[in-house]
Amino acid sequence: MFIGIDAFAKCSSFLLEKKFKRVLLVADQNTYVEAGEKLGQALRELNFEYSVCIVEPNKIGDVVADEVSIVQALLKIDNNIDALLAIGSGTIHDITRFCSAKTGKPFISIPTAASVDGFTSLGAPLIVRGVKKTFQTVSPIALFADINVLMNAPKEMTAAGFGDMLAKYTSLADWNFGRFIADEPFCPLAASLTKEALENCVDKVDKIAVGDEEGVRILLASLIQSGLAMLLFGQSHPASGGEHHLSHYWEMEFLQKKRHQVLHGAKVGVSSVLLANLYHAWFASGELLPIALNDRSEKIAEIIATIPKSEQIAALLKRVGGPTFPKELNIDEELVERSLKEAHLLRERFTMLKCYNIKLSQ
Numbered sequence: 001m002f003i004g005i006d007a008f009a010k011c012s013s014f015l016l017e018k019k020f021k022r023v024l025l026v027a028d029q030n031t032y033v034e035a036g037e038k039l040g041q042a043l044r045e046l047n048f049e050y051s052v053c054i055v056e057p058n059k060i061g062d063v064v065a066d067e068v069s070i071v072q073a074l075l076k077i078d079n080n081i082d083a084l085l086a087i088g089s090g091t092i093h094d095i096t097r098f099c100s101a102k103t104g105k106p107f108i109s110i111p112t113a114a115s116v117d118g119f120t121s122l123g124a125p126l127i128v129r130g131v132k133k134t135f136q137t138v139s140p141i142a143l144f145a146d147i148n149v150l151m152n153a154p155k156e157m158t159a160a161g162f163g164d165m166l167a168k169y170t171s172l173a174d175w176n177f178g179r180f181i182a183d184e185p186f187c188p189l190a191a192s193l194t195k196e197a198l199e200n201c202v203d204k205v206d207k208i209a210v211g212d213e214e215g216v217r218i219l220l221a222s223l224i225q226s227g228l229a230m231l232l233f234g235q236s237h238p239a240s241g242g243e244h245h246l247s248h249y250w251e252m253e254f255l256q257k258k259r260h261q262v263l264h265g266a267k268v269g270v271s272s273v274l275l276a277n278l279y280h281a282w283f284a285s286g287e288l289l290p291i292a293l294n295d296r297s298e299k300i301a302e303i304i305a306t307i308p309k310s311e312q313i314a315a316l317l318k319r320v321g322g323p324t325f326p327k328e329l330n331i332d333e334e335l336v337e338r339s340l341k342e343a344h345l346l347r348e349r350f351t352m353l354k355c356y357n358i359k360l361s362q
């Protein structure tokens, strides 16, 4: 893994070392201009052969990780291709990761923005027939991130990456809750790696807000660490709780209504604020499941106490320029209310959001 200047030259040497003969660059129009062309230049200097797949946007102009994009990329992969290079943010990585798993060709991660924590994980959240589902696929064999490309990325992408990190407040609390209440599988090391990554980001929020080299480096390193924690655990529990389920629900709704997609990290930042508010209010009301109340309320109180108040999470997001409330993402109250009731059904995982709904329906 390399984060710094000269990432493209380093990547090209790595491909030579691996004795790859030809690679496929997978990008979208923007990331190809920002990074793909520079990487292509570095490859040409070494007389390295490559082909390019520019994933096309859908009818409303969004590039999405769905069956159409996947087939577009798969059609470019033949026997002469030795490896795939994912040049972009989360969506391009999810498409490439899936193609890599299905064709058995390794893939290399070239992040173009510190926008999401999924670069180094196994899971590929894909939309198939309008439903968002995460498939366990493969992780990259290497990662090369060019610091100048990351610094030039739109500011809202950096804010989204910070949102995806702050989401760990509720995902870690949900994981701990599920572990104690419903015996969800748990890994202390994955939990502490995720917590450390989150704390690093919060400590350095001002640097990240400025978007200077140090800030962007800290953010990407934290996102990578969060992705590695998921890789270590083999599932997304450390980084994805009720707030991610809300975000998936909103995303599916946007697709159905043919509305423009919103950055993943922007959505989970907002949904974390929402859940922090709900979880604190719910616990304070004493309305938890009776079994939980009897002998575990002290433990649950400890878990809830690890989540900052919603105003604190919102203030952190604001510092970095990210949205904090559903309205800013054009998500109305009806959708918020419906997602709070139904989003937990998207996953089996036992979160506080699921427990809250079980209690509601009793």
Ligand SMILES: [Zn+2]
Pocket (backbone or CB within 6 Å): 116, 117, 164, 167, 239, 244, 264, 268
């Ligand atoms: Zn995420």
